[in-house]
Amino acid sequence: xxxxxxxxxxxxxxxxxxxxxxxxxxxxxxxxxxxxxxxxxxxxxxxxxxxxxxxxxxxxxxxxxxxxxxxxxxxxxxxxxxxxxxxxxxxxxxxxxxxxxxxxxxxxxxxxxxx
Amino acid sequence: xxxxxxxxxxxxxxxxxxxxxxxxxxxxxxxxxxxxxxxxxxxxxxxxxxxxxxxxxxxxxxxxxxxxxxxxxxxxxxxxxxxxxxxxxxxxxxxxxxxxxxxxxxxxxxxxxxx
Numbered sequence: 025x026x027x028x029x030x031x032x033x034x035x036x037x038x039x040x041x042x043x044x045x046x047x048x049x050x051x052x053x054x055x056x057x058x059x060x061x062x063x064x065x066x067x068x069x070x071x072x073x074x075x076x077x078x079x080x081x082x083x084x085x086x087x088x089x090x091x092x093x094x095x096x097x098x099x100x101x102x103x104x105x106x107x108x109x110x111x112x113x114x115x116x117x118x119x120x121x122x123x124x125x126x127x128x129x130x131x132x133x134x135x136x137x138x139x
Numbered sequence: 140x141x142x143x144x145x146x147x148x149x150x151x152x153x154x155x156x157x158x159x160x161x162x163x164x165x166x167x168x169x170x171x172x173x174x175x176x177x178x179x180x181x182x183x184x185x186x187x188x189x190x191x192x193x194x195x196x197x198x199x200x201x202x203x204x205x206x207x208x209x210x211x212x213x214x215x216x217x218x219x220x221x222x223x224x225x226x227x228x229x230x231x232x233x234x235x236x237x238x239x240x241x242x243x244x245x246x247x248x249x250x251x252x253x254x
Contacts (some may be wrong), residue, residue, distance in 0.1 A: 028182070057241050057242075065168075066244060066245070066246045066247060067162060067229065067244040068242070068244075069241035069242065072240070072241045079240075080240065080241070083241075095174075114211045115183070117183075127185050127188065128185070128242060129185075130175075130182035130183040130184070131182050132168070132181060133181075133182055
């Protein structure tokens with residue numbers, strides 16, 4: 025199994041630009057999570073999907089952030105416009121909810137730098 | 140709301156010595172508890188999890204953790220540290236355990252192994 029795939033691995037952009045982060049979950053998993061990791065705030069849940077439907081986006085910091093999951097094998101996290109304080113590592117994770125305690129499998133992350 | 144507190148942002152032990160990383164949680168319902176490890180520039184990997192049943196949980200790489208409800212703790216231990224254990228360790232809690240919500244993470248503990 026290829027694991028959770030994220031792209032790009034590194035992104036450097038200028039303030040005001042649009043940034044799109046991509047995630048391909050593990051095949052067969054039906055829950056997908058986006059987290060952000062910073063030195064100041066640690067790991068924070070931004071949004072998660074079950075069966076492609078957004079369930080809780082209360083962790084999304086501002087309207088500049090949006091996430092979509094058009095199908096079971098792809099999700100995007102978009103920041104428009106980007107700001108320097110958005111610099112962080114963004115992780116995507118997926119899991120298989122079967123009514124039993126679950127395990128989340130994390131991708132390698134996208135390191136975003138906004139200058 | 141659930142929360143996790145990890146005592147000690149940095150822990151240093153000698154190779155061969157006992158590793159003890161502390162985690163206390165707050166949850167309004169019986170929690171599901173997890174320990175993840177993060178190596179530099181990598182995603183998070185699940186070490187072990189507590190769901191129900193036996194309170195002493197064994198994980199990968201010789202780690203184990205004990206759920207103590209009366210102390211609201213889930214400390215991680217390893218009898219003998221190896222140089223390869225040097226990494227960042229995160230304790231996390233979920234109140235649903237069934238994939239219905241994301242994880243709430245502690246701030247992390249950086250484990251340093253002295254030769």
